[in-house]
Amino acid sequence: MNQSEVMKEAQEALIEKKEWPVFDAGDTVTVHYKIKEGNKERIQPFQGVVLQIKGDEYNKTFTVRKISSNIGVERIFPYNSPFIEKIVVNRRGKVRRARIFYLRGLRGKKARIKERKI
Secondary structure: OOHHHHHHHHHHHHOOOOOOOOOOOOOEEEEEEEEEEOOEEEEEEEEEEEEEEEOOOOOOEEEEEEEEOOEEEEEEEEOOOOOEEEEEEEEOEOOOOOOOHHHHHOOHHHHOOOEOOO
């Protein structure tokens, strides 16, 4: 048994896999994330556009970008994080790329993404 197989077995044992709705780059999602402040815990929604999904089965992450008071805020969420309460897909975006980093340089109406018809 080589090292990669040992790592894969350890990841399977330690990480609990969660089932989320299928989403892709360009989709607008709301991620309900648990935040601990002192001894209190609350759920904070983070709504924005998915810029990229990267990684494989266990190391999968996705980046969400939103505009908050004219400042772009990006957050990287691990796909199998125990702090993610739920993910809601609000809109399906129609984009041609898997990583839409060009959105960082756009403002206002140019930053809009067309909606995909399902």
